[in-house]
Structure formats: structure tokens, C-alpha cells
Amino acid sequence: MSVQPAILEYPEAERILPGTRTCAGCGVPIAYRFILKALGPKTIISVPACCVTILHGIYPKTPISANTVNTTFASAASTATGLVAGLKATGRDDWTVLAMAGDGGTFDMGIQSLSGAAERATDFIYVCYDNEAYMNTGVQRSSATPQGALTTTTPVIPKQQQKKDFMQIMEAHHMPYLATASSSYPADVFEKFEKAKDIKGTRFFHLSAPCPTGWWYPTKDTVKIGRMMVESCVFVLYEIENGEFRLTGKSLNIAKTGKKKPVDEYIALQGRFKKMTPDQIAAFQRNVDAQWEAILKRAGF
Numbered sequence: 001m002s003v004q005p006a007i008l009e010y011p012e013a014e015r016i017l018p019g020t021r022t023c024a025g026c027g028v029p030i031a032y033r034f035i036l037k038a039l040g041p042k043t044i045i046s047v048p049a050c051c052v053t054i055l056h057g058i059y060p061k062t063p064i065s066a067n068t069v070n071t072t073f074a075s076a077a078s079t080a081t082g083l084v085a086g087l088k089a090t091g092r093d094d095w096t097v098l099a100m101a102g103d104g105g106t107f108d109m110g111i112q113s114l115s116g117a118a119e120r121a122t123d124f125i126y127v128c129y130d131n132e133a134y135m136n137t138g139v140q141r142s143s144a145t146p147q148g149a150l151t152t153t154t155p156v157i158p159k160q161q162q163k164k165d166f167m168q169i170m171e172a173h174h175m176p177y178l179a180t181a182s183s184s185y186p187a188d189v190f191e192k193f194e195k196a197k198d199i200k201g202t203r204f205f206h207l208s209a210p211c212p213t214g215w216w217y218p219t220k221d222t223v224k225i226g227r228m229m230v231e232s233c234v235f236v237l238y239e240i241e242n243g244e245f246r247l248t249g250k251s252l253n254i255a256k257t258g259k260k261k262p263v264d265e266y267i268a269l270q271g272r273f274k275k276m277t278p279d280q281i282a283a284f285q286r287n288v289d290a291q292w293e294a295i296l297k298r299a300g301f
């Protein structure tokens with residue numbers, strides 16, 4: 001990637017004004033602020049039922065200075081498709097359509113409309129911000145919840161299944177641009193969205209957004225937890241542009257230096273993992289190692 005812009009070079013205008021209704025310490029608005037800065041004022045947003053609906057607030061008040069359509073849970077991509085058609089019909093092709101959906105609304109519900117739109121190469125940016133459960137309805141497990149996590153629907157025996165590899169599914173759609181990003185690395189978020197803005201077709205982001213409410217850690221630790229996820233390669237930062245895979249930011253740095261942290265501390269800091277046994281933590285580490293080895297090979301290291 002190019003050199004990261006100095007903080008003073010980011011657009012000054014804020015599209016998220018003070019007073020959002022997210023929980024204290026929510027990872028989503030950190031990234032969302034930089035996404036909206038990168039995309040600029042001519043952005044219209046499709047938001048299904050999720051924590052971002054909460055962030056956008058209750059009519060007639062909202063902290064977001066961007067046009068938004070609140071839509072049903074499975075419909076972020078179909079609503080975005082309609083917005084694209086409406087803008088085209090009215091000759092406004094200089095606008096960006098953004099869909100902001102949660103992991104439940106993407107990995108589980110919503111995958112069908114997203115898959116259809118991606119196959120047709122409909123011209124919008126889709127962000128799946130991933131807080132690894134159905135959070136705004138009370139922390140129910142989703143297919144993005146990691147193995148070993150307690151949720152309100154896996155309250156005694158933690159989730160048994162591995163997290164779905166959603167990027168693999170999206171890559172199978174031959175999209176022009178896909179990327180991962182984390183709210184703990186806002187400069188990387190800004191750069192990737194600035195780039196994605198100028199690409200035509202469906203562009204997909206898997207954005208990791210730690211959640212103190214559902215992951216059970218102190219609200220002050222959101223950025224730290226997100227960094228630990230990347231530092232231990234539980235979540236890897238990369239982009240795939242026309243099929244070309246590139247590690248970015250901290251993950252590229254880890255690939256070059258080999259300084260990858262173990263998952264132990266990341267797991268120990270979160271209440272959702274408190275039922276994990278040493279054997280289960282070792283298995284979690286093995287899965288992370290195998291994923292990282294495959295990524296290193298793919299990135300040419």
C-alpha cells in the first residue's frame with residue numbers, strides 16, 4: 001500500500017456527530033468515522049437491523065450527517081441495489097452507495113441478497129462489521145462467533161463450531177476488491193476505503209469491531225483487544241484486488257519480522273472465553289497458526 005497519510009491530511013468534516021447511542025467502548029464508530037471521511041459527503045447508506053441502526057438513532061434525531069435507509073435484517077444488499085438503480089435513473093452517478101451490516105446480517109441472514117448483488121457486480125461498497133454475535137438483540141451466537149465463546153444462546157457449553165470463513169465465500173464471487181480491516185487500525189481503514197471508492201462493481205469489507213458488552217472486557221480496552229487480535233493473527237489485515245492478494249499494515253509487518261504473538265493473552269482478557277480449557281486454547285492456537293501459514297504462503301513469504 002502507499003504511505004499512510006498523516007492524520008492532518010484526513011478530511012476535517014465529521015459525518016458522525018457527538019451523541020451516538022452505541023454502548024461505551026463500541027468498536028464500530030471508530031472505524032465508521034474514518035469510512036465516512038474516506039467516502040465523502042456524496043454517500044448514501046443502507047443499514048439493516050443491527051447495532052448501526054442503534055448508532056444512527058431514533059427518528060427524528062440522528063448523529064449521522066448522511067442520507068440513510070434503514071432496512072430489514074436480510075436486505076442490506078438488496079436495498080443498496082435499489083439505491084444504485086435509483087441514483088442511475090436520476091443521473092447521479094457521482095454518489096457512493098454504502099451498505100453497513102453486522103455479522104448476523106451478513107454471515108447468516110443477508111448472504112443471499114449480498115451474493116446475488118456481488119455476482120451481478122452491482123456498484124456499491126458492502127461492509128460487514130464483525131462483532132462476532134447478534135449483539136444489539138442480546139449477544140446471541142452467529143456463524144461469525146469464534147469456537148469457545150460463551151453467548152446467551154451458548155450460555156453453559158461454549159460455541160462448538162469454528163467461525164465461518166466468509167472472505168473465502170466472497171472471494172468466490174470474483175469481485176474487483178475485497179479487504180479486511182480493524183477498528184483498531186483506523187489509518188488502514190481510511191486508506192482501503194479511499195481506494196475502494198474509485199473502483200467499480202461490488203466491493204466487500206470484513207471489518208473487525210470488538211464489543212465490550214458481548215466479549216466481556218472493560219470498555220477502555222477496545223483498541224487494545226482489536227490490536228491483540230491482529231498481533232496474534234486471529235484477525236489478519238489484507239486486501240485482494242482483482243485476485244491479487246496483499247497483506248497490509250501490521251499483518252504485513254508481522255509477516256516480515258515473524259513477530260507473531262500467542263493467542264493466550266487475547267483469550268484471557270475476555271470473559272466470553274472463560275470456559276475454555278487449556279486443550280481448547282491449544283486447539284484455537286493451532287487453527288490460528290494453520291490459517292496464518294496458509295496466508296503467508298499465499299502472500300509469497
Ligand SMILES: Cc1ncc(C[n+]2csc(CCOP(=O)(O)OP(=O)(O)O)c2C)c(N)n1
Pocket residue numbers: 049050051052072073074101102103104105106131133134135136137142
Ligand atoms: C427477520 C428478522 N429476524 C430477527 C430480527 C431481530 N434482530 C434485529 S437485529 C438482530 C441481530 C443483528 O446481529 P448482527 O447483524 O450481528 O448485528 P449487531 O447487532 O451485532 O450489530 C436481530 C436478531 C429482525 N429484525 N428480523
Ligand SMILES: [Mg+2]
Pocket residue numbers: 102103104130131132133134135
Ligand atoms: Mg454482530
